[in-house]
Amino acid sequence: MINTPKSNRMHIAIFGKRNSGKSTLINAITGHNIALVSDLAGTTTDPVYKAMELLPIGPVVIIDTAGLDDEGSIGELRIKKTKEVMDKTDLALLVFDDNENISLEKQWYDELKNREVPMIGVINKIDVKNGDTTHITDTFDIPFVKVSAKDKLNIGKLKEAIQLNAPSDFERKVIVGDILKPKDTVVLVAPQDIQAPKGRLILPQVQTMRDILDHDAMSLTVKGSELENILNTLNKKPDLVITDSQIFKYVNDTIPKDVTLTSFSILMSRYKGDLNTVIAGAKHIDELKDGDKVLIAESCTHHPLKGDIGREKLPKWLQERNNIDLDITINAGSDFPKDLSKYSLIVHCGACMFNRKQMMTRIIRAQSQGVPITNYGIAIAYMNGILDRVTEMF
Numbered sequence: 001m002i003n004t005p006k007s008n009r010m011h012i013a014i015f016g017k018r019n020s021g022k023s024t025l026i027n028a029i030t031g032h033n034i035a036l037v038s039d040l041a042g043t044t045t046d047p048v049y050k051a052m053e054l055l056p057i058g059p060v061v062i063i064d065t066a067g068l069d070d071e072g073s074i075g076e077l078r079i080k081k082t083k084e085v086m087d088k089t090d091l092a093l094l095v096f097d098d099n100e101n102i103s104l105e106k107q108w109y110d111e112l113k114n115r116e117v118p119m120i121g122v123i124n125k126i127d128v129k130n131g132d133t134t135h136i137t138d139t140f141d142i143p144f145v146k147v148s149a150k151d152k153l154n155i156g157k158l159k160e161a162i163q164l165n166a167p168s169d170f171e172r173k174v175i176v177g178d179i180l181k182p183k184d185t186v187v188l189v190a191p192q193d194i195q196a197p198k199g200r201l202i203l204p205q206v207q208t209m210r211d212i213l214d215h216d217a218m219s220l221t222v223k224g225s226e227l228e229n230i231l232n233t234l235n236k237k238p239d240l241v242i243t244d245s246q247i248f249k250y251v252n253d254t255i256p257k258d259v260t261l262t263s264f265s266i267l268m269s270r271y272k273g274d275l276n277t278v279i280a281g282a283k284h285i286d287e288l289k290d291g292d293k294v295l296i297a298e299s300c301t302h303h304p305l306k307g308d309i310g311r312e313k314l315p316k317w318l319q320e321r322n323n324i325d326l327d328i329t330i331n332a333g334s335d336f337p338k339d340l341s342k343y344s345l346i347v348h349c350g351a352c353m354f355n356r357k358q359m360m361t362r363i364i365r366a367q368s369q370g371v372p373i374t375n376y377g378i379a380i381a382y383m384n385g386i387l388d389r390v391t392e393m394f
């Protein structure tokens with residue numbers, strides 16, 4: 001559990017005005033002094049993330065945010081970052097003291113509600129302010145818990161409420177185990193020149209291997225150049241081959257036609273997002289016209305190497321396919337444009353660094369603006385005419 005990647009943990013974020021006691025609350029819930037606590041309003045700048053075990057939910061990330069009433073140009077930046085946190089929040093704690101004016105809290109409540117984020121209201125500071133709070137509890141259609149974060153009063157009740165209100169669709173779904181049987185043999189194919197940080201494999205490969213082992217199947221990892229060797233060495237055909245999407249065509253042509261094939265990127269798009277939407281999105285590739293704007297989006301800011309998939313290969317393949325010039329924008333990291341309407345297509349990476357909520361927020365934003373969205377692996381499979389083969393097992 002301690003090694004559960006952050007992106008697979010339920011994200012519980014704490015929102016409230018400056019000095020409503022959010023940082024003290026996070027320290028009370030986690031039992032550690034991880035958030036900076038000060039009597040000065042607005043001490044929390046960037047969101048603070050704390051990974052912890054919250055039994056019986058399991059691994060979670062608690063996020064402390066800047067006050068949404070922050071002021072000035074730095075304050076605006078903090079509010080922007082706090083709103084980005086909303087995009088990845090699985091469960092929100094909306095913190096109040098017994099303040100009379102709750103119009104700002106109502107705005108944040110509406111923002112979270114629009115994102116379909118379940119919420120718990122936390123009325124803090126009952127050690128010093130224990131007045132009538134019905135004007136708060138009557139305004140918001142969410143469960144409330146009254147606490148004193150400073151004296152750790154009712155923190156147990158709050159943890160129970162978190163367990164009760166944890167989103168029911170938050171499940172650590174399997175990556176590939178549901179299509180495997182115990183003792184199945186899975187061959188994992190990395191690209192020829194392993195484009196990974198020195199000394200380790202990239203997260204989608206590691207997570208997939210772990211899932212295969214968790215389901216009592218066997219995994220063999222090879223570079224593309226060793227694929228034929230391993231097929232000749234095995235005394236039976238592999239039950240599944242999972243490849244890096246960049247060498248889809250080579251792997252498709254190399255393995256027997258009756259061996260099931262997919263890619264890490266496709267597995268990730270099923271795990272983190274919505275496979276049907278990104279499959280439908282790929283079918284818009286052939287509708288692209290000269291000058292159309294295409295957004296290529298990645299969830300991390302890795303240092304691109306020569307031949308980078310998002311910056312070099314995909315733009316080349318997309319343009320060569322229809323013999324057109326596209327206006328391509330690369331968007332890397334957690335920032336994602338609010339207005340997507342100018343784009344004719346979004347092609348997204350596997351989003352291994354994101355939690356599902358974060359990826360779904362992007363998918364929903366694209367859908368609500370009528371912009372098709374697809375995924376690296378799906379797009380490459382489509383352009384190679386093997387989309388049916390690499391998705392038929394799901």
Ligand code: SF4
Nearest residue numbers: 299300349350351352
């Ligand atoms: S977040 Fe996207 S670009 Fe970054 S390693 Fe994961 S799949 Fe690749």
